[in-house]
Amino acid sequence: MTLSATNGNTAGSAGDLPERLRAAGLRVTKPRLAVLRWLAEHPHSTADQVTTAVRQQLGSVSTQAVYDVLHACSGAGLLRRIEPAGHPARFETRTADNHHHLVCRRCGRTEDVDCVHGAAPCLAPSTTAGYLVDEAEVVFWGYCPECRTSAPGPEEPSHHHEEGRS
Amino acid sequence: MTLSATNGNTAGSAGDLPERLRAAGLRVTKPRLAVLRWLAEHPHSTADQVTTAVRQQLGSVSTQAVYDVLHACSGAGLLRRIEPAGHPARFETRTADNHHHLVCRRCGRTEDVDCVHGAAPCLAPSTTAGYLVDEAEVVFWGYCPECRTSAPGPEEPSHHHEEGRS
């Protein structure tokens, strides 16, 4: 753990990962670095995708380790977890700004969407029913470019419901 | 299985359920009536809660039957399914209007929220990345009145069957 430092941070997208981990009070381990590095370049990956990628890099990593890393980093604010209904959870490194997501109903592909008003215009429900609201999550559902053109696959139970939304 | 019919529709809150089922092209069965009747009075119930309730009314109903009813009615537009991240799916009978939801992070309790004041803004993502967007889902996360006051313990499974209130 001495000479290999070289900091081969080619992308340099997320700065020093070890530093950020330490700053968050987390130990610097190979699985964590690999997970964070992967997600920095491949946002919105599922736990499964992360696991596959990390295994290719490190040789062998247990499923549990990946979930643990994802949880630890999510809790520490290094990662954000998004769970589109009907799809496995996805993770991203963009945690600072408030943005929403665009999710493909069919393949689950997810993209970031900045809120039109920049800030958080959606954070004001008309009635809170006594709830202490701390977050407004907005998900735009649709079909990604690829799924739009490809034939109607297995997913897609023919929802023929088109309501003008509000 | 003969005389017990008597049509004891005491509640009759949502109009003629059999009529609505037929209008939707679905057969009128006891499980379906029971599920719809329960959901009309207990919106945002989980499949498990519905199953428990229906079993108390009809004696015995299979899990599969409940899921089938929920699916059939969702597909026919009689029910709407909501899947808050990290919580089992919930169902409601309000399908006509477009409204959003307020979900308790701890117990999953869900309430309706009429459209946000400036509703339209969020329905127009700044970038669609080529997606064909057909729905904007808004979920307000927070803590319900009960969970706000109760101990700040971690997640509470709260498998309370038959929550007969609302």
Add this chain to the structure above:
DNA sequence: AGTGTTTTCTTGACTCATTCCAGTTTGTGC
């Protein structure tokens, strides 16, 4: 009403994402 056909319900096994457990390894502060 009786019959037939289609849809719906039952039972039970199964998938998938995720978590729990017990034991071992590894990073970090001393």
Add this chain to the structure above:
DNA sequence: GCACAAACTGGAATGAGTCAAGAAAACACT
């Protein structure tokens, strides 16, 4: 270097939901 706690391994388990084959019931028609 040493020790301890945090992190990882491997495997089994959980919970929500689905699939499949056969039995039962609902609707339609005579």
